[in-house]
Amino acid sequence: MNRHPVVKIGLLGLGTVGSGVVKMLENHPEALLERSGNDVEITKILVRDLDKQRAVDVPRERLTQNVAEIIQDPEIDIIIEVMGGEEETKQIVLAALEQGKHVVTANKDLIALHGAELSRIAEENGVELHYEAAVAGAIPILRALRQSMAADQIVEVMGIVNGTTNYILSKMTGEGASYDEVLAEAQMLGYAEADPYADVSGLDAARKMAILASIAFHRPVALADVAIQGIEKITQEKIAAARAQGGVIKLIGRAQRVGADVLVSVGPMVLSNDHPLALVNDSYNAVHVRGEALGEAMFYGRGAGMMPTASAVVGDLLAVLRSPQMAQGHAELRLAGVLR
Numbered sequence: 579m580n581r582h583p584v585v586k587i588g589l590l591g592l593g594t595v596g597s598g599v600v601k602m603l604e605n606h607p608e609a610l611l612e613r614s615g616n617d618v619e620i621t622k623i624l625v626r627d628l629d630k631q632r633a634v635d636v637p638r639e640r641l642t643q644n645v646a647e648i649i650q651d652p653e654i655d656i657i658i659e660v661m662g663g664e665e666e667t668k669q670i671v672l673a674a675l676e677q678g679k680h681v682v683t684a685n686k687d688l689i690a691l692h693g694a695e696l697s698r699i700a701e702e703n704g705v706e707l708h709y710e711a712a713v714a715g716a717i718p719i720l721r722a723l724r725q726s727m728a729a730d731q732i733v734e735v736m737g738i739v740n741g742t743t744n745y746i747l748s749k750m751t752g753e754g755a756s757y758d759e760v761l762a763e764a765q766m767l768g769y770a771e772a773d774p775y776a777d778v779s780g781l782d783a784a785r786k787m788a789i790l791a792s793i794a795f796h797r798p799v800a801l802a803d804v805a806i807q808g809i810e811k812i813t814q815e816k817i818a819a820a821r822a823q824g825g826v827i828k829l830i831g832r833a834q835r836v837g838a839d840v841l842v843s844v845g846p847m848v849l850s851n852d853h854p855l856a857l858v859n860d861s862y863n864a865v866h867v868r869g870e871a872l873g874e875a876m877f878y879g880r881g882a883g884m885m886p887t888a889s890a891v892v893g894d895l896l897a898v899l900r901s902p903q904m905a906q907g908h909a910e911l912r913l914a915g916v917l918r
């Protein structure tokens with residue numbers, strides 16, 4: 579008879595973020611047990627290529643190319659979706675929720691377009707859906723807006739929410755590096771999306787701003803309503819012109835309450851050198867919030883990369899393990915004599 583419940587997890591994706599999740603669970607196997615009372619085990623992992631060299635060692639028999647082996651496995655309670663993609667991934671996540679599995683995802687494409695529907699399906703099925711890593715990597719901004727700032731009237735959310743473009747602009751500004759060279763570095767470091775067009779065009783930041791604005795202003799904000807401009811046209815000449823005015827160019831996302839409306843935009847802006855967001859460099863992100871009661875608050879941290887993103891994903895995993903739904907499942911196993 580087991581003393582601790584062993585919660586089985588299906589991991590969808592073993593790239594940058596998926597490998598970070600495996601590493602985090604390997605580095606501190608005791609952490610989730612101490613903090614939630616549960617042991618966890620990743621029992622199956624979905625990949626495209628079974629023979630690819632991985633950043634982590636996992637037994638080959640845990641890898642599969644067949645998602646049904648994970649979604650239809652009745653022993654798997656929690657799905658961690660870090661494969662990316664939109665329509666196909668939506669169908670997979672929907673199927674998982676409908677099978678009564680909790681889902682943690684880092685996928686902003688999915689949440690920006692289908693977050694409201696997926697949250698409703700999760701609620702109807704009595705399971706949890708968490709996506710803290712989808713916005714600003716390691717920064718716990720969604721939980722802060724949803725919980726700590728929930729009572730306030732938020733007036734504006736403004737920030738740097740894409741690590742790749744901030745890395746590119748910082749290196750172009752600080753080192754005079756070329757756009758193509760630093761984009762390649764950002765890809766190599768695991769910051770960029772599978773298709774980096776999403777980063778440089780401002781689309782990735784727009785997805786994150788749509789999610790942030792929906793939570794901050796308690797209403798659905800559609801991606802289609804975000805005005806988007808990217809950094810593709812930023813040259814050394816424009817950076818020099820900004821410097822001559824005492825400023826730097828940053829890709830800024832902004833969501834503002836204007837009367838009854840919420841206006842959301844993403845685009846390059848010249849910030850004066852003493853603006854708090856002007857000091858945010860490398861792959862760091864920062865989100866500045868203004869609220870009627872709160873005044874101002876700023877959140878800062880790594881916005882992309884393997885371990886920072888994994889920290890948000892595993893934080894969400896812990897939230898699922900601590901949820902009343904999981905506790906109820908364990909109480910039923912105790913009653914059935916499966917757990918002590």
Ligand SMILES: NC(=O)C1=CN([C@@H]2O[C@H](COP(=O)(O)OP(=O)(O)OC[C@H]3O[C@@H](n4cnc5c(N)ncnc54)[C@H](OP(=O)(O)O)[C@@H]3O)[C@@H](O)[C@H]2O)C=CC1
Nearest residue numbers: 591592593594595625626627660661662684685882883887
């Ligand atoms: N990288 C980052 O810093 C951050 C990423 N995210 C989000 O996390 C998610 C994952 O990103 P990341 O880890 O960088 O992506 P990667 O491209 O590094 O990894 C994706 C993984 O998913 C697998 N995969 C993708 N599509 C399929 C498919 N159709 N069937 C089976 N396996 C599939 C790939 O398999 P294989 O390895 O065999 O090709 C790979 O292991 C994305 O939604 C991204 O937007 C969120 C925050 C930060």
Ligand SMILES: N[C@@H](CC=O)C(=O)O
Nearest residue numbers: 740741742769771882
């Ligand atoms: N490509 C994204 C990854 C994290 O969301 C970024 O650069 O911010």
